[in-house]
Amino acid sequence: MAANPSVLAALKQGFSVALGQGWITVVFWGASLLLALLAALPFRSLLVGEAGRSLMVKDLVKGFDYTFLNDFMQNYGVGFTPVLNQSLLLLALQYILLVFFVGGMVKVLWEHPAANHRAMFWSGSARYFWRMLRLSLFFLLVHLLVLAVFGFIYLQVTKGLSPRALDSEGIITSSLRWLVPLYVLVAAIPMMWQDYAKVYLVKNDHRFIWSSVGEGARFIINYFTKAYPLYLVNISMLLLLFGGNYFLTSLFEISSLSTIIAAFLLSQLFVLARYGLKMVNQGCIIGLIK
Amino acid sequence: MNIRKVFIVGVFLCWVLGGQAWGQSFATPLSPRTASYEMEVYLDVEAKQVNARQTLVFINPSADTIRNMRFHMYYNAWKNNKTDFFTESGRIPRTKDQEEIEQCIWSWVEVTKVVDAQGNDLSEGMRYVQPDNDNTNDDTVLDLPLEVPVLPYETYTLEMEWESQIPPLMIRTGYSKDYFFMVQWFPKLGVYEAAGTRFAKEGQWNCHQYHPATEYFGEFGVYDVKLNVPKDHVVGASGFLVDKKEEGERAIHHYLAEDVIDFAWTAHPGFVEVKDQWRDTEITLLIRPEHQCNQHRFLEAAKHTLDFFADYLAPYPYPTLTIVSPPFYGLNSGAMEYPTLITAPTLCNLPAGIKTTETLVIHELTHQYFMQMLATNEQEEPWLDEGFTSYFEAKILDKYYPEGTLSWPYMSMHVGSEELRRGRFLAADNIKVNPLSDFGWHFEHGSYAQIVYGKAAVGLRTLEGLVGEELMQKIMQRYFEQWKFKHPSRQAFIDETLAVVGEVAGEDKRKEIAAFLEQLIYGTVACDYSVHDIVNKEISAAVGFFENTEDCEKEMMQEGTLYESQAIVFRNGEFTVPQEVKIVFDNGEEKWEQWDGQDRSKDWIYLGPNKIISVEIDPNGKIPLDTNLINNSLTLEPEQTGILRYFTAVLTWLQATMVSMATLV
Numbered sequence: 003m004a005a006n007p008s009v010l011a012a013l014k015q016g017f018s019v020a021l022g023q024g025w026i027t028v029v030f031w032g033a034s035l036l037l038a039l040l041a042a043l044p045f046r047s048l049l050v051g052e053a054g055r056s057l058m059v060k061d062l063v064k065g066f067d068y069t070f071l072n073d074f075m076q077n078y079g080v081g082f083t084p085v086l087n088q089s090l091l092l093l094a095l096q097y098i099l100l101v102f103f104v105g106g107m108v109k110v111l112w113e114h115p116a117a118n119h120r121a122m123f124w125s126g127s128a129r130y131f132w133r134m135l136r137l138s139l140f141f142l143l144v145h146l147l148v149l150a151v152f153g154f155i156y157l158q159v160t161k162g163l164s165p166r167a168l169d170s171e172g173i174i175t176s177s178l179r180w181l182v183p184l185y186v187l188v189a190a191i192p193m194m195w196q197d198y199a200k201v202y203l204v205k206n207d208h209r210f211i212w213s214s215v216g217e218g219a220r221f222i223i224n225y226f227t228k229a230y231p232l233y234l235v236n237i238s239m240l241l242l243l244f245g246g247n248y249f250l251t252s253l254f255e256i257s258s259l260s261t262i263i264a265a266f267l268l269s270q271l272f273v274l275a276r277y278g279l280k281m282v283n284q285g286c287i288i289g290l291i292k
Numbered sequence: 293m294n295i296r297k298v299f300i301v302g303v304f305l306c307w308v309l310g311g312q313a314w315g316q317s318f319a320t321p322l323s324p325r326t327a328s329y330e331m332e333v334y335l336d337v338e339a340k341q342v343n344a345r346q347t348l349v350f351i352n353p354s355a356d357t358i359r360n361m362r363f364h365m366y367y368n369a370w371k372n373n374k375t376d377f378f379t380e381s382g383r384i385p386r387t388k389d390q391e392e393i394e395q396c397i398w399s400w401v402e403v404t405k406v407v408d409a410q411g412n413d414l415s416e417g418m419r420y421v422q423p424d425n426d427n428t429n430d431d432t433v434l435d436l437p438l439e440v441p442v443l444p445y446e447t448y449t450l451e452m453e454w455e456s457q458i459p460p461l462m463i464r465t466g467y468s469k470d471y472f473f474m475v476q477w478f479p480k481l482g483v484y485e486a487a488g489t490r491f492a493k494e495g496q497w498n499c500h501q502y503h504p505a506t507e508y509f510g511e512f513g514v515y516d517v518k519l520n521v522p523k524d525h526v527v528g529a530s531g532f533l534v535d536k537k538e539e540g541e542r543a544i545h546h547y548l549a550e551d552v553i554d555f556a557w558t559a560h561p562g563f564v565e566v567k568d569q570w571r572d573t574e575i576t577l578l579i580r581p582e583h584q585c586n587q588h589r590f591l592e593a594a595k596h597t598l599d600f601f602a603d604y605l606a607p608y609p610y611p612t613l614t615i616v617s618p619p620f621y622g623l624n625s626g627a628m629e630y631p632t633l634i635t636a637p638t639l640c641n642l643p644a645g646i647k648t649t650e651t652l653v654i655h656e657l658t659h660q661y662f663m664q665m666l667a668t669n670e671q672e673e674p675w676l677d678e679g680f681t682s683y684f685e686a687k688i689l690d691k692y693y694p695e696g697t698l699s700w701p702y703m704s705m706h707v708g709s710e711e712l713r714r715g716r717f718l719a720a721d722n723i724k725v726n727p728l729s730d731f732g733w734h735f736e737h738g739s740y741a742q743i744v745y746g747k748a749a750v751g752l753r754t755l756e757g758l759v760g761e762e763l764m765q766k767i768m769q770r771y772f773e774q775w776k777f778k779h780p781s782r783q784a785f786i787d788e789t790l791a792v793v794g795e796v797a798g799e800d801k802r803k804e805i806a807a808f809l810e811q812l813i814y815g816t817v818a819c820d821y822s823v824h825d826i827v828n829k830e831i832s833a834a835v836g837f838f839e840n841t842e843d844c845e846k847e848m849m850q851e852g853t854l855y856e857s858q859a860i861v862f863r864n865g866e867f868t869v870p871q872e873v874k875i876v877f878d879n880g881e882e883k884w885e886q887w888d889g890q891d892r893s894k895d896w897i898y899l900g901p902n903k904i905i906s907v908e909i910d911p912n913g914k915i916p917l918d919t920n921l922i923n924n925s926l927t928l929e930p931e932q933t934g935i936l937r938y939f940t941a942v943l944t945w946l947q948a949t950m951v952s953m954a955t956l957v
Contacts, residue, residue, distance in 0.1 A: 030954070046939040054932060057925035059906055062934025065704030069921060072715035077920045090947065096950045100957040138957050145956060146398035166468060170582050171620040175641045193955065252701070269944040276951045283530050 016286030105130030316611035322551040323512035323777035354486030362499035366476035370399035372430035381504035401460035473625035506732030510553030529557035552631035593653035629659035679748020686710035717746025757914025817866035822923035877902035
């Protein structure tokens with residue numbers, strides 16, 4: 003357990019590792035695009051099949067069309083059920099795939115700059131899959147617990163959102179102004195804990211996840227003043243990315259084929275950048291531990 | 293001097309001596325003033341009770357001799373849990389908690405004394421009746437046999453004392469903490485209908501039990517009401533304030549409301565009074581300080597509505613308009629309409645793109661025309677007020693708020709009021725479950741709002757499409773002029789509509805509209821037309837042996853290709869309505885065809901050098917009653933860029949979900 007580098011040095015190393023292993027980001031992005039396509043193509047087929055020859059679809063290029071969507075759902079909505087079910091199935095598959103990739107990603111980042119990364123990635127993915135899955139499910143429960151605690155606090159503050167109990171509805175939104183930032187600050191801790199546990203799982207190749215969970219927790223407690231600010235910096239970068247995406251998408255109005263393509267490409271860059279930041283975050287943590 | 297004369301002299305003296313407020317009184321009555329009330333009301337805010345004395349002056353509007361009277365006793369709807377109100381209101385949240393049930397805290401209204409002008413005490417004969425069913429647990433209608441009958445066109449006076457236990461605010465009326473919204477709150481006389489009036493076959497009291505989905509039917513009159521409340525309570529009421537006197541910790545607010553069918557009031561210490569003016573009408577907004585950020589939204593919407601009706605039908609005639617924005621804990625009184633007093637809730641952080649406040653102000657204010665001035669029977673014909681109001685609500689919103697009732701920058705979301713109303717109608721569990729003509733409480737299996745509000749509004753909009761905007765305005769103007777301050781039925785509207793259409797557009801159009809209204813009002817069938825197919829067949833020259841040719845005809849080629857082009861349309865629904873069909877050829881030529889819409893299918897065949905590339909039924913969107921507008925058109929040259937936009941949007945949403953999931957892995 004080292005944690006010698008400063009937050010900035012760890013951050014720098016995170017970027018360096020993520021850029022050096024940028025192909026992993028592309029794997030994450032490619033998988034999500036592929037699975038999303040598998041879910042979205044039946045939706046497109048349904049639209050084309052039921053409404054493709056209607057003059058009404060011409061106006062869809064302007065954006066949200068309430069009447070079209072309403073009439074579509076009322077008259078052809080039954081076709082949505084299998085499409086929706088397939089989408090849910092593919093989202094579940096994506097979750098499994100993410101768990102699978104994470105083992106490989108952490109392994110490559112840990113071993114960086116060793117050679118033969120691709121073989122290491124796939125073997126790492128396979129080797130750590132079941133343990134990463136258990137780890138992910140455990141932290142999912144932790145996240146749900148945190149969410150439940152904050153939900154409980156919110157309901158207490160807003161008196162169960164009951165109009166009869168509240169003097170004014172202002173508290174319903176005003177409480178969110180402090181509760182949401184507080185939630186982000188608190189929820190960052192289990193998220194950070196999970197990322198450290200993943201590294202220890204790969205580093206020490208523990209058979210049981212609890213050892214990694216314990217080691218991750220110990221590291222965070224011992225080096226909280228470095229680990230936590232580093233994590234907050236990563237969250238800030240994510241927020242900046244969201245802000246930048248919002249700014250860029252608001253620059254042009256989608257009204258033609260070229261603008262649709264431009265908006266789509268921008269969205270793909272955004273997805274790619276989000277996966278890239280995930281790599282940076284994991285790289286920083288490894289930098290701090292190393 | 294009998295009680296009636298005392299009342300009339302009193303009113304006269306007040307008018308002479310009472311100061312400037314009486315100047316707001318109408319010089320000439322607008323209505324027949326059949327049932328007028330003079331009341332003294334004491335509100336006990338601790339016990340949540342009202343003690344009152346009221347003098348009722350009733351003018352027999354008929355040639356009948358009336359031997360009894362019937363009163364609405366709305367607050368008895370909360371007397372037990374077996375009333376019609378409770379048993380029919382399965383979806384209304386219960387406000388009775390266990391503690392109240394154990395302590396037997398229920399609500400009621402009770403007449404403690406009733407005396408006629410001759411001094412006869414009529415209390416002994418009072419009994420509760422159930423004209424709508426045999427539910428003897430329902431005490432919402434009081435029958436009062438008279439010692440002295442009311443002779444034709446005679447005036448009759450009753451002196452009553454009564455008290456009530458105010459219900460916790462469940463829907464429309466009651467209290468919540470320190471907020472009191474007092475509507476449908478006093479023993480209110482029903483409407484006497486002589487034979488031939490509306491659907492009455494013989495003289496009768498029209499006084500139904502209190503059903504949760506339906507609200508009221510009232511007689512026009514003058515309400516002279518003194519409200520005794522704690523002096524820190526801000527009061528708003530129907531009519532105008534004559535004067536206000538403070539007596540210790542109490543204050544007496546004296547209101548006069550003329551030519552109205554009901555009287556409503558509210559009292560709450562947390563209200564701020566915001567005043568504004570529209571022509572000669574004083575607008576008062578009663579609003580909580582935390583909602584004042586939205587006060588301009590209330591006032592602007594109200595003025596737009598008043599402007600609209602001043603142009604479309606007639607100017608709002610009353611000297612006052614009170615808008616109540618209830619506190620959050622009084623939301624259940626929100627979105628209600630009473631004469632010259634409406635409620636419209638708002639929320640302090642309501643985004644500008646969500647026009648709920650504006651919608652409610654416009655809707656409830658429109659009821660001043662359709663319910664108040666045109667005093668239809670909401671219990672028996674709810675669509676005549678809610679449907680008409682919804683139709684105008686959409687027109688006003690779409691005119692003054694072109695960005696839509698819901699707008700959001702993402703995906704350029706703009707939902708217009710009219711299309712939202714149509715969408716809500718079509719989203720009903722069953723749009724065929726009841727005809728529009730049904731009584732309100734006969735919608736036993738849901739879809740009341742979707743049909744009464746939605747189908748009626750969409751139907752009226754379709755009527756406008758069939759007759760044109762100008763003629764529609766003429767219809768509404770005639771209907772209003774003929775029936776203002778009276779009690780029109782659906783037949784009145786049908787008759788006025790057909791008369792105007794016949795005069796302006798001729799007999800054929802009159803018949804067409806008569807058939808349309810018959811299906812709309814009395815039918816339950818759906819309207820759906822579709823373009824089935826476009827067939828373009830190349831016409832080949834005749835080749836081979838024919839009877840009139842000796843040699844074999846071999847010439848395949850002819851000068852220029854000819855096509856037999858066919859457009860085929862279907863009527864899928866049972867509702868029939870004339871249709872316009874637009875047929876476009878590949879050279880840009882357009883043919884506009886008229887179809888009576890009667891047959892199950894119809895085709896048009898053209899011979900010529902050009903092929904049909906698209907067919908569209910009702911291209912100008914005159915018939916929103918059609919349940920599926922997607923199948924109203926068909927093109928051989930589909931423009932699917934829009935579908936690409938939706939496809940990429942869905943793709944991006946899915947990826948966004950996936951990448952967010954990665955945070956948890």
